[in-house]
Amino acid sequence: MILWACDRWEAYKGPIKTLFECEDTREVNGENALSITTLARLDKGDRLVWRDLKGRWHENIVDGVEEERASAGILYTYYCPTSAQIELLGDYLEDKRPYDVSAYAALASALSSSRWQVGTVADLGQAGTNFYHTNAWAAIHDVADTWGGELSFEIQVSGTKVTARRVCMAKQVGEDNGKRFTYAKDLVSVKRSVDEGNVCTALYGYGKSLQTADEDGNLTGGYDRKLTFGGVNGGQNWVGSADALARWGRPDGKGGKAHVFGDVEFSDCEDAAELKKLTEAQLAKSCVPTVSYTVDAVALARAGEGFEGADEGDLVTVVDKVYDPPLRVRTRITKVVEDQLRPGEVTYTFGNYQTVAELMAAQKSAAKSTASTIRATVTEAVNASNKASTGKWGESLAAAEERQKAYAKEVGGTAQDYTDQIRDELDKALKEYADNGDTTLEEALKKYSDDGNLALDEVLRLYTDTSIEQSESVLKQIDEANKEYLEG
Secondary structure (H helix, E strand, O other): OEEEEEOOOOOEEEEOOOEEEEEEEEEOOOOEEEEEEEOOOOOOOOEEEEEOOOOOEEEEEOOEEEEEEEOOEEEEEEEEEEHHHHHHHOOEEEEEOOOOEOHHHHHHHHOOOOOOEEEEEOOOOOEOOOEEEEEHHHHHHHHHHHHOOEEEEEEEEEOOEEEEEEEEEEOOOOOOOOEEEEEOOOOOOEEEEEEOOOOOOEEEEEOOEEEEEOOOOOEEEEEEEEOOOHHHOOOOOEEEOHHHHHHHOEEOOOOOEEOOEEEEEOOOOOOHHHHHHHHHHHHHHHOOOEEEEEEEHHHHHHOOOOOOOOOOOOEEEEEEOOOOOOEEEEEEEEEEEEEOOOOOOEEEEEEOOOOHHHHHHHHHHHHOOOOOHHHHHHHHHHHHHHOOOOOOOOOEHHHHHHHHHHHHHHHOOOOOOHHHHHHHHHHHHHHHHHHOOOHHHHHHHHHHHHHOOOEHHHHHHHHHOOOOOOOHHHHHHHHHHHHHHHHO
């Protein structure tokens, strides 16, 4: 994996030497962030530039940090949203009013106060909105909501510099590769969330508020009722589904079934026929339960689903056999959490189709919590290494291993391999510095290799006090030293 750090002014600092966890979260019009765990000390505002497993470049900014003391030293877990979010939240718009323009023009207006440029934008027709006393991040999501598009971000890299930053918008991100997921009671390792309380079998539809007129037909300047479509629907201002009525209706008290009604409003719609079509489209989504599934790639492979390479936004057919008859939903992968250090370790979330507004609400909820599985894992490891500690953390790796083995028996073995991982990473890092001519670390490394019992109190202090900033010439020397070491 390629990943380096720059300071907030984009000056190159160097690669992260020890990287224990690196988890990328991508959500359609939602969370886009990187979480890393390392021994390297980074400052708030530092930039991480990296290339993912699919070869795409990203830029994230350190926004939050959690520190934990472990047997290997201080572990830092950094939460790093995409640079687009951090920067655009700080770019202010006083009053912009893009009316009757393309999505490209509206996006350009939303980005006018920032250094971000407009990238590829789909033809989504003409519409209008306004950005009044808001920030550019909210404005681009307003464009996505108004024009019905989905956002993505791309950067261009030359050497160690980011040379271009672009905001793109497609009608729909992702692809349709014919993937199919079947959920049944005997499929394990799948988290399934169901909300049947929102099911409607019939919907009233309302459009734009109509202006009132006097007896002569002159507009009075006031507003009366909202547009309905009864005139093009046999006098009935609602549409219903016979299939949904049979399956999700309620008793009518006469031995039959009654509709479960709801309503929907399209405040910009001025045509009754179009309003009916929009209401029918919404009914197709509202007459099935809201169901979401969270599952990892291993479970999918075991079930023969074949989701290799799937990405956020991809279309999926879900067959849920818990329902009788089975519930069939055409849906999308809404969220991907991918381990960038361990190819194939991916968690997918997919469920009923959500509008941009619904995804925005989910994003706000997700932004309140930066906790993740990776942090829980680190916490378990730290607790294991610190349990029964006397306050002296600089003990040998061998002693730390013994304590962790004892603790692992109590908690089910979750932390037993953690010390081995730390030791391997430290060994590698110490070799690099020793080969580069640091005699102090050479002596410490010799002690480690001679008796297999590394005294951490001195060596880790030296190691963790070392800055990650390195000149290109020093990095080249380290590469040459490693080459000679391997050849020898």
